[in-house]
Amino acid sequence: MSTPQPTPTGKHHAPEPAAAPARAGNGTGAPLVRLVNAGKRYGAVIALQDITMEVGAREVTCVLGDNGAGKSTLIKIIAGLHQPSSGVYEVEGTPVSFSSPREALDHGIATVYQDLAVVPLMPVWRNFFLGNELRKGFRIDIPAMKKMCKDELLAMGIDLRDVDQPIGTLSGGERQCVAISRAVHFGAKVLILDEPTAALGVKQSGVVLKYIIQARERGLGVIFITHNPHHAYPVGDRFLLLNRGSSLGYFEKSQITREELTGLMAGGAELEQLSHELEGEGGTAAEIGRVMEEEVAELGISDHPTTESDNR
Amino acid sequence: MATTAEAPVAPPPRTDERVGRKSPLARFLARPEAGAIAGAIVIYVFFFIIAPPFRNASSFSSVLYVTSTYGLMATPVALLMIGGEFDLSAGVSVTSAALCGSLFSWWFTTNAWVGVLVALGFALLIGFVNGWIVVKTGIPSFLVTLGTFFMLQGINIALTQTITNQVASPDISTLQGFSSARVVFSGSFTIGGVNIRTSVIYWLVFVVIATWILMRTRIGNWIFAVGGHAPSARAVGVPVGRMKIGLFMAVGFMAWFTGMHTLFLFNTIQSSQGVGNEFVYIIAAVVGGCLLTGGYGSAIGAAIGALIFGMVNQGIVYAGWNPDWFQFFVGLLLLGAILLNTYIRRRAEAAI
Numbered sequence: 001m002s003t004p005q006p007t008p009t010g011k012h013h014a015p016e017p018a019a020a021p022a023r024a025g026n027g028t029g030a031p032l033v034r035l036v037n038a039g040k041r042y043g044a045v046i047a048l049q050d051i052t053m054e055v056g057a058r059e060v061t062c063v064l065g066d067n068g069a070g071k072s073t074l075i076k077i078i079a080g081l082h083q084p085s086s087g088v089y090e091v092e093g094t095p096v097s098f099s100s101p102r103e104a105l106d107h108g109i110a111t112v113y114q115d116l117a118v119v120p121l122m123p124v125w126r127n128f129f130l131g132n133e134l135r136k137g138f139r140i141d142i143p144a145m146k147k148m149c150k151d152e153l154l155a156m157g158i159d160l161r162d163v164d165q166p167i168g169t170l171s172g173g174e175r176q177c178v179a180i181s182r183a184v185h186f187g188a189k190v191l192i193l194d195e196p197t198a199a200l201g202v203k204q205s206g207v208v209l210k211y212i213i214q215a216r217e218r219g220l221g222v223i224f225i226t227h228n229p230h231h232a233y234p235v236g237d238r239f240l241l242l243n244r245g246s247s248l249g250y251f252e253k254s255q256i257t258r259e260e261l262t263g264l265m266a267g268g269a270e271l272e273q274l275s276h277e278l279e280g281e282g283g284t285a286a287e288i289g290r291v292m293e294e295e296v297a298e299l300g301i302s303d304h305p306t307t308e309s310d311n312r
Numbered sequence: 313m314a315t316t317a318e319a320p321v322a323p324p325p326r327t328d329e330r331v332g333r334k335s336p337l338a339r340f341l342a343r344p345e346a347g348a349i350a351g352a353i354v355i356y357v358f359f360f361i362i363a364p365p366f367r368n369a370s371s372f373s374s375v376l377y378v379t380s381t382y383g384l385m386a387t388p389v390a391l392l393m394i395g396g397e398f399d400l401s402a403g404v405s406v407t408s409a410a411l412c413g414s415l416f417s418w419w420f421t422t423n424a425w426v427g428v429l430v431a432l433g434f435a436l437l438i439g440f441v442n443g444w445i446v447v448k449t450g451i452p453s454f455l456v457t458l459g460t461f462f463m464l465q466g467i468n469i470a471l472t473q474t475i476t477n478q479v480a481s482p483d484i485s486t487l488q489g490f491s492s493a494r495v496v497f498s499g500s501f502t503i504g505g506v507n508i509r510t511s512v513i514y515w516l517v518f519v520v521i522a523t524w525i526l527m528r529t530r531i532g533n534w535i536f537a538v539g540g541h542a543p544s545a546r547a548v549g550v551p552v553g554r555m556k557i558g559l560f561m562a563v564g565f566m567a568w569f570t571g572m573h574t575l576f577l578f579n580t581i582q583s584s585q586g587v588g589n590e591f592v593y594i595i596a597a598v599v600g601g602c603l604l605t606g607g608y609g610s611a612i613g614a615a616i617g618a619l620i621f622g623m624v625n626q627g628i629v630y631a632g633w634n635p636d637w638f639q640f641f642v643g644l645l646l647l648g649a650i651l652l653n654t655y656i657r658r659r660a661e662a663a664i
Contacts, residue, residue: 102549117547119540121607122533130537131548133530140530 030093031056032190032221033078033109038087040073047073051087051247053240055190055221060212062232063225064265065242071225074242075194078223079111080104108189112179112196120168124160125149127167128182148185156181156211173204180211190221197231209235229265233258241265344601345613347655351599351648352616352623359627366630369506376508379622380515383615384570385589386596387515387522388562390614393597394526395559396539396606397453399442401461402563403589408464409435409564410571410581411472414481424489424576432568438464439564443557465587472583485579497569498577511573515615518566522611535559540607596621 031054039049048070055061065071076082077089080098088095091107098104101111118127128149134141149163158177160170167175176196183191193212197205212235215222226232232239239256241248241264249264278289340346359366366372389402399405412434417427442460446453469479476482484490499510526532537545538555546552575581598604599620600613621642628638 101547105549111547113547117544119537119544119607121540121603122536126533126536130533130545131550133533135530139528140533142528 030090032092033223034088034090034093035074035077035084036088036090038077038084038089040077040082041085046245048077048084048245049086051240051242053238053250055223055238057189057219057221058216059237060216060222060224060235062236062239063223063242064227064229064232064239064261065248066227066265068244069242070245071227071242072194073245075111075192075223075225078104078109078190078192080109108187109192110183110186110188110190111192111194112176112183113194114196114198118167118175118179121166123164124153124167124170124178125163128152128163128178128185132186152181152185153178156184156214171204173200173207176200176204176208177211180208180215184215184218184220188220190223191215192223192225194225195227196224197226197228205231227265229258229262233261344608344610345616346601348600348613348616348620352620355620355623355627359623359631363627363631366627369504371626371630373506373508373512375619375622375626376512377622378625379619380509380511381570381573382589382592382596382621383515383618384511384518384573385563385566386593386600386614386618387518387611388559388566389590389593390597390600390602390609390611391522391526391535392559392563393594393602393604394539394606394609395535395556396542397446397556397559398457398594399560399563400454400457400590401438401442401464402457402567402593403586403591404461404464404468405435405438405564405567405586406571406574406589407468407581407583407586408438408571409568410575411468411481411583413572414484414575414581415472415475417487418482418484419475421487424484424487424493426489427484427487428493428572431571432565435564435568435571436561437564438567439561440557442564443560446560447553447556461590465584468583468586479583481575481581481583483579484575490576490579493572494576497572497575514569514573519611519615526611531555536607538606592621 034054036052038051040047051070051074053061053063063071063074073082077084080101080103083089083097083099089098090096091109096107098107104111119130122130125146129140129145134145134148146163150160153160153163156177158174158181160174167178170178180191180193180196196208196212200208209231212222212224216235222235224232224235237253239249239251239253239261241250241261251261275289275292278285278292280286281289366375385402385406389399392399409431413424413427413431415427416422416430417424420426438460442453442457445451445456449456472479472481500507501510502508526535534545534550534555537548537550538552542552545555571581596617597609597614598617600610600615600617602609602613624642625638628641629635633641
């Protein structure tokens with residue numbers, strides 16, 4: 001198999017990062033956002049090291065990783081909440097050092113966090129325009145804002161009953177979509193989505209994925225953080241896999257199949273080991289183990305040697 | 313991806329069929345101040361029945377006057393509470409501002425207006441310090457303002473004692489500018505034989521201004537946002553710290569205004585007064601529909617909360633009851649109003 005082998009979880013670099021493939025230019029040729037060998041330390045704790053990634057216009061870069069893999073730290077660096085302690089952060093080819101999320105926002109980098117940055121008790125339209133209110137002199141232009149909010153949401157395919165209802169009364173998927181369309185409306189060039197599908201059901205997740213595609217079609221660069229390869233693969237153009245704060249691999253879509261991505265995410269070796277252990281138990285556990293083994297074989301990762309010495 | 317799904321979409325109807333038409337009553341009940349209005353009507357009817365003097369226009373004028381002295385302060389306190397913070401020093405700040413103005417102009421024998429301006433600066437400073445400490449340290453405003461409350465109370469009594477050797481500030485009615493300041497801050501006028509104090513008008517004006525700010529301006533949007541969920545507000549670029557400090561300073565401003573009213577009405581200020589009023593302001597705001605947790609409420613509600621307080625305060629006297637029972641009845645009636653308020657709000661929320 002010519003597939004990228006998962007590197008051991010140690011301080012080994014994935015083969016790709018050092019030589020990220022040159023892409024077709026988007027106007028200036030520089031990607032909207034690029035990190036080169038970026039790292040972050042909190043005192044003695046290394047939260048992130050040697051991360052190289054980029055996203056251009058009309059592209060979706062997916063960041064995949066399990067809990068504690070360093071996804072949040074990565075977002076915080078790109079969103080301007082933290083500065084990288086090493087490496088370079090470039091926006092449209094220019095090195096930047098943001099001291100606040102507002103600065104990142106001024107560069108067109110908008111983040112939709114898991115808590116969505118909405119105020120539950122406030123009406124949808126007030127949330128939509130919060131911080132960017134339309135004004136007529138000292139007054140806010142309420143009819144115009146309600147109409148724009150309704151229209152903008154409709155353009156994204158969200159048909160709300162009433163933009164005057166508190167946003168807390170919407171479903172998780174609807175709220176997510178309001179937050180995304182808000183960022184798009186206010187001129188974001190790069191959209192960072194922090195686990196937008198994590199708390200959603202299958203159908204709602206599909207709706208959110210549709211908006212990610214729509215945002216891309218409108219010319220935005222999207223950084224999509226998730227731990228679900230099945231959500232990432234259909235929408236992503238490139239994939240950064242994180243494990244314990246370092247890069248496990250950075251792939252163009254053409255370089256990796258869905259099965260390989262899933263295998264890498266699931267930690268194929270660990271899964272296989274687990275299946276063997278379960279089969280040794282006998283009874284129901286053995287049954288589960290056999291199913292798991294089939295799964296592993298199906299994903300095309302069964303030939304992977306089980307040399308990994310996991311600490312856990 | 314979803315190309316097939318787009319074809320059969322009908323043009324959206326002008327009015328959404330999923331929204332049932334709400335009756336005017338249901339819409340009224342969904343407002344934050346609905347419970348307070350219902351409570352106010354109950355209490356008004358109650359005293360109207362049991363206390364005949366309560367029915368006179370002149371007694372209602374004095375109810376309104378008492379209401380205005382609470383309502384002036386309840387307005388910014390409600391805004392602050394919607395913004396997610398408390399100010400326990402609000403009651404003594406009124407006295408502090410009045411003492412500051414009065415003692416300054418008396419000691420230096422200045423024009424009364426100089427004292428008024430010095431007091432304004434001092435009151436705004438109190439608000440700023442409260443807000444600054446809360447914002448910079450992240451300590452709950454309940455504790456910070458509890459601290460400043462005791463400090464101000466100590467300053468009020470100790471400094472007055474030191475400067476004048478008395479427990480009250482000296483009479484400043486002989487100072488230049490006193491009479492004009494009295495006209496501005498503590499005037500009154502007569503309509504149809506009923507004497508009305510200008511503080512009632514000021515109160516109503518400030519309630520209108522506060523409501524307009526809350527509902528029709530960007531600042532109002534931000535007040536709801538910082539109280540409703542400060543991290544979200546910060547994430548979309550709302551200057552949370554500046555908003556909160558501003559709200560504390562609004563309380564300071566109104567403490568100054570109320571203090572000036574009291575000072576120029578009585579010529580002198582008791583150094584120990586004002587304690588306990590902070591609770592009246594907070595209760596008025598809560599009865600008026602402000603959530604203790606912030607992010608929800610209205611200035612009109614707080615005004616009605618103050619009106620409930622004013623009616624009980626005067627109603628007990630008109631009913632001929634022993635005024636010693638005042639606080640008990642206040643507590644009882646307020647508890648009842650809050651229960652009614654909660655009940656109505658639950659029903660209204662279910663109706664939505």
